[in-house]
Amino acid sequence: MGTGRLYAAVAAGGFRRYATYRVATAAGVFTNTVFGFILAYTYIALWAEKPHLGGYDQAQALTYVWVGQAMFAVMVLGSNGFEAELMERIRTGDIAVDLYRPADLQAWWLAADTGRALFHLLGRGVAPMVCGALFFELALPTDPLTWIACLVAIALGTVVSFAIRYIVALWAFWLLDGAGAMQLTWLTGVFFSGMLLPLNVFPGALGEIARLLPWSALLQAPADVLVGEADPLGTFAFQATWAVVLLAAGRLVQSAATRRVVVQGG
Amino acid sequence: MGLNSTGTTGSTGSTGDISNTGYSGYSDGMDRHFIELDRVEKVFDVRKKTGFLRRERREVRAVDSISFTVARGEMVGYIGPNGAGKSTTIKMLTGILTPSGGRLRVAGIDPSRERTRLAHRIGVVFGQRTTLWWDLPLIDSYRLMHRMYRIPDARYRENLDRCVELLELADLLDVPVRQLSLGQRMRGDIAAALLHDPEVLYLDEPTIGLDVISKAKVREFLRDLNAERGTTVLLTTHDLQDIEQVCRRVMVIDHGRLVYDGPLAGLHEVGDSERTLVVDLERELPPIEAAPARVVKVEGPRQWLAFPASESAAPLVARIAAEYPLVDLSVREPDIEAVIATMYAEQAQYAKQTEFAKQTEFAKQTEYAEQAEYAEQADPARRPGEAEETVP
Amino acid sequence: MAETGRGPYGPYGSYGPYRRLRDGLRAYRLIAAMWIRSTMAYRASFAMTAFGNLAATSFDFVAILLMFSQVDELGGYTLPEIAFLYGVVGVAFGLTDLMIGSMDRLGSRVRDGTLDTLLVRPAPVLAQVAADRFALRRLGRIAQGLFVLGYAIAVLDIDWTPLKVLMVPMMVLSGGLVFGAVFVAGGAFQFVAQDAAEVQNSFTYGGSTLLQYPPTVFAKDLVRGVTFVLPLAFVNWVPALYVLGRPYPLDLPTWVAFAPPLVAAGCCVLAGLAWRAGLRSYRSTGS
Numbered sequence: 029m030g031t032g033r034l035y036a037a038v039a040a041g042g043f044r045r046y047a048t049y050r051v052a053t054a055a056g057v058f059t060n061t062v063f064g065f066i067l068a069y070t071y072i073a074l075w076a077e078k079p080h081l082g083g084y085d086q087a088q089a090l091t092y093v094w095v096g097q098a099m100f101a102v103m104v105l106g107s108n109g110f111e112a113e114l115m116e117r118i119r120t121g122d123i124a125v126d127l128y129r130p131a132d133l134q135a136w137w138l139a140a141d142t143g144r145a146l147f148h149l150l151g152r153g154v155a156p157m158v159c160g161a162l163f164f165e166l167a168l169p170t171d172p173l174t175w176i177a178c179l180v181a182i183a184l185g186t187v188v189s190f191a192i193r194y195i196v197a198l199w200a201f202w203l204l205d206g207a208g209a210m211q212l213t214w215l216t217g218v219f220f221s222g223m224l225l226p227l228n229v230f231p232g233a234l235g236e237i238a239r240l241l242p243w244s245a246l247l248q249a250p251a252d253v254l255v256g257e258a259d260p261l262g263t264f265a266f267q268a269t270w271a272v273v274l275l276a277a278g279r280l281v282q283s284a285a286t287r288r289v290v291v292q293g294g
Numbered sequence: 295m296g297l298n299s300t301g302t303t304g305s306t307g308s309t310g311d312i313s314n315t316g317y318s319g320y321s322d323g324m325d326r327h328f329i330e331l332d333r334v335e336k337v338f339d340v341r342k343k344t345g346f347l348r349r350e351r352r353e354v355r356a357v358d359s360i361s362f363t364v365a366r367g368e369m370v371g372y373i374g375p376n377g378a379g380k381s382t383t384i385k386m387l388t389g390i391l392t393p394s395g396g397r398l399r400v401a402g403i404d405p406s407r408e409r410t411r412l413a414h415r416i417g418v419v420f421g422q423r424t425t426l427w428w429d430l431p432l433i434d435s436y437r438l439m440h441r442m443y444r445i446p447d448a449r450y451r452e453n454l455d456r457c458v459e460l461l462e463l464a465d466l467l468d469v470p471v472r473q474l475s476l477g478q479r480m481r482g483d484i485a486a487a488l489l490h491d492p493e494v495l496y497l498d499e500p501t502i503g504l505d506v507i508s509k510a511k512v513r514e515f516l517r518d519l520n521a522e523r524g525t526t527v528l529l530t531t532h533d534l535q536d537i538e539q540v541c542r543r544v545m546v547i548d549h550g551r552l553v554y555d556g557p558l559a560g561l562h563e564v565g566d567s568e569r570t571l572v573v574d575l576e577r578e579l580p581p582i583e584a585a586p587a588r589v590v591k592v593e594g595p596r597q598w599l600a601f602p603a604s605e606s607a608a609p610l611v612a613r614i615a616a617e618y619p620l621v622d623l624s625v626r627e628p629d630i631e632a633v634i635a636t637m638y639a640e641q642a643q644y645a646k647q648t649e650f651a652k653q654t655e656f657a658k659q660t661e662y663a664e665q666a667e668y669a670e671q672a673d674p675a676r677r678p679g680e681a682e683e684t685v686p
Numbered sequence: 687m688a689e690t691g692r693g694p695y696g697p698y699g700s701y702g703p704y705r706r707l708r709d710g711l712r713a714y715r716l717i718a719a720m721w722i723r724s725t726m727a728y729r730a731s732f733a734m735t736a737f738g739n740l741a742a743t744s745f746d747f748v749a750i751l752l753m754f755s756q757v758d759e760l761g762g763y764t765l766p767e768i769a770f771l772y773g774v775v776g777v778a779f780g781l782t783d784l785m786i787g788s789m790d791r792l793g794s795r796v797r798d799g800t801l802d803t804l805l806v807r808p809a810p811v812l813a814q815v816a817a818d819r820f821a822l823r824r825l826g827r828i829a830q831g832l833f834v835l836g837y838a839i840a841v842l843d844i845d846w847t848p849l850k851v852l853m854v855p856m857m858v859l860s861g862g863l864v865f866g867a868v869f870v871a872g873g874a875f876q877f878v879a880q881d882a883a884e885v886q887n888s889f890t891y892g893g894s895t896l897l898q899y900p901p902t903v904f905a906k907d908l909v910r911g912v913t914f915v916l917p918l919a920f921v922n923w924v925p926a927l928y929v930l931g932r933p934y935p936l937d938l939p940t941w942v943a944f945a946p947p948l949v950a951a952g953c954c955v956l957a958g959l960a961w962r963a964g965l966r967s968y969r970s971t972g973s
Contacts, residue, residue, distance in 0.1 A: 056884050058885055065908070066904075070899050070903055073902075074756075077757040077758075078757050081757075215738065215745075218742075229756060231755040231756065392969045410809065414808050418803075418806040427720055429728075442716055
């Protein structure tokens with residue numbers, strides 16, 4: 029009964045926590061905009077060389093650039109989200125306290141991360157997108173339904189993003205130093221999310237495999253929905269499947285980790 | 295208990311001959327005005343949000359026309375509530391901050407203009423921020439000091455040996471700093487600040503968070519340092535015992551102004567503060583009668599007696615022990631914040647009447663106090679509790 | 687507000703610039719050595735992060751390779767030509783990143799007050815901040831830059847003259863100084879805005895990304911901006927296009943290709959002034 033309200037409060041806390049850093053947010057928007065400009069010009073050159081590369085026209089490719097910058101913070105593609113903190117709690121043993129809380133550990137952190145993602149969508153996502161639309165000709169949909177579908181895809185993407193990072197953070201129960209694991213996740217994420225280049229531009233089998241991996245749910249999926257290159261329902265199903273699978277995997281790891289804590293005596 | 299500096303003779307006073315610091319070229323005047331502040335002020339512009347996108351700019355006088363001098367070899371406590379301007383003053387004295395006005399000299403150097411030159415002559419210990427290298431053995435931090443301050447090898451070795459011995463660091467030198475306890479780390483930090491023979495040592499809350507034994511060690515070390523080397527010590531603290539056991543002179547700052555400068559006993563008088571004697575008797579008895587102390591609380595066989603902080607506890611204890619069946623007793627010091635609060639309340643009232651006159655008078659008095667009293671006061675046999683007539 | 691008088695020798699008294707430079711370099715060396723020893727306390731972690739740094743910094747070139755898996759030219763440039771541009775900026779930026787890459791931590795040092803502990807040391811603050819968190823893992827960026835540069839030089843069909851050969855190290859060193867100036871100016875800005883480390887990143891990391899591509903890719907106004915306003919173009923574009931025998935998209939005289947050292951010196955002077963202004967404002971406001 030009260031649990032819904034509890035997690036809502038946790039999410040609100042996650043939102044507020046990031047909302048306090050106004051200057052950092054503005055600076056982040058600035059950086060995303062600068063990178064958006066640089067990438068946009070390289071994409072223009074690329075699509076001038078080969079129009080309809082990967083099935084995108086130039087406007088779609090540019091839209092992809094700015095969606096990518098908008099999703100950069102939302103999907104935690106550039107830095108750390110909650111996982112650094114969670115790892116620290118595991119390392120110091122504070123995690124034992126969390127495990128005895130009446131709230132579910134995974135749900136607790138999911139709620140907090142959702143709050144953060146919502147703030148980053150508003151604070152770090154909207155401004156670069158608007159800026160991109162002002163300076164470049166983007167393929168933005170006129171149909172509000174497409175926008176809504178894109179928001180749903182973003183929401184599902186954040187859950188997948190969370191589920192991946194949650195599993196990684198729990199590695200800290202077994203590894204003493206989580207920095208390496210975090211870096212590896214980050215590298216994989218940047219490469220396979222399409223942050224480097226749209227996955228449909230990846231050559232041959234690499235591209236096909238990349239599109240099946242969970243990271244494609246973070247950026248490629250919402251972008252494809254927005255520019256009308258993907259069937260929304262199929263995309264949702266793909267994202268939701270990965271979300272369920274990864275959240276379940278996270279729970280498995282969590283219960284193994286919990287047993288470990290109990291065995292060690294907290 | 296008094297300030298017994300173990301086995302040292304001679305004066306630690308301002309005019310004493312401090313042979314091992316090697317600055318014999320300085321005149322007496324220089325020694326007497328080793329640290330000199332003349333109407334120093336620090337004004338900050340604070341921007342406060344008053345609404346959406348609206349900010350109000352306000353000037354805050356963190357330090358408001360403070361004047362004092364400290365003679366070479368003095369040990370001075372600098373106290374005041376949080377945000378009173380203590381750390382701003384320390385930051386100006388160390389050259390971190392530039393004063394907005396007034397004149398400031400440390401060892402004849404203008405700290406803000408010749409920060410790096412001054413750095414060779416001062417040592418700084420920040421109580422809550424270690425300057426030691428977290429992941430490296432303690433000795434590595436000292437080796438860095440050795441080279442960064444260009445300390446001659448023999449001198450470094452001698453100073454290190456001394457610090458290691460007096461601060462009991464021998465077993466810790468090869469331990470990574472992150473594994474040291476808070477007290478060990480503080481001792482390590484103090485040693486690091488002294489390897490280059492600074493003439494003045496600033497300590498910002500040096501005993502904060504330490505256990506009783508560590509506190510005692512730190513205080514004892516500071517007394518020895520002052521006695522043997524004539525190092526001038528200026529410390530900020532929240533712990534009245536730091537002052538009582540280390541400093542002969544205390545300065546109180548509040549709202550950016552110097553509100554008291556004199557011996558600690560005088561501060562108690564000014565603040566009308568009281569110490570508390572907690573007495574455990576063998577059995578429940580009617581309230582003890584022992585003027586000037588008065589019973590403020592009785593709880594079974596335990597009684598609380600308040601007595602003026604300026605009074606010595608010894609005769610009182612002797613009398614009670616003679617007349618009552620005593621099991622145990624302890625003395626509780628007045629809370630520093632409370633002392634300052636009472637004192638400041640009185641000051642404020644007083645100040646309303648003669649604002650300007652008081653300030654000028656005050657400045658004069660502090661200078662007097664500095665010149666006359668402290669040279670004498672340096673006599674280690676003298677109790678801080680029995681000091682002379684005092685200011686306001 | 688009365689600045690307490692400034693003596694005849696400027697704000698540092700008789701403590702001359704030569705001695706400050708010497709002291710600064712010495713302090714830098716001492717502190718950097720301490721950081722190296724600190725990281726070596728965790729060898730496994732060091733190996734992992736060094737590899738991670740190499741992989742992460744190689745990603746930019748991977749993106750270019752992926753592009754060239756689909757096209758033969760980009761902005762009229764071939765892969766080896768772009769690799770040349772990439773290699774030069776990679777090594778130049780890598781050197782700067784290695785030397786003073788932690789300047790962006792200045793803001794957090796201001797916030798948590800640890801900057802004060804540097805101000806009571808007998809060494810210039812800039813040197814101490816520059817050496818902060820010195821990390822050998824950053825050699826990864828230089829290594830991949832050198833690798834790509836080596837590939838480009840091996841494959842490219844350039845008429846190498848002694849002058850052109852000399853221009854390669856000249857570009858790398860001047861480029862490193864230009865980036866260094868940006869790092870220092872960015873650090874100075876953090877005295878004012880402590881949370882603005884990202885702004886600095888967008889000029890340093892963003893700038894190096896920009897320079898990995900040929901100038902023909904970008905809008906003329908952007909190229910003008912990085913040539914005349916924030917002269918990043920002198921890191922590689924202007925001199926490298928001379929080496930490659932390519933025309934610069936803006937109308938510049940040929941001798942400009944040899945100007946990077948001058949530009950770098952100018953940038954360093956400006957950055958030094960910005961740093962002094964920033965430090966002065968910190969010391970007068972303490973925030």
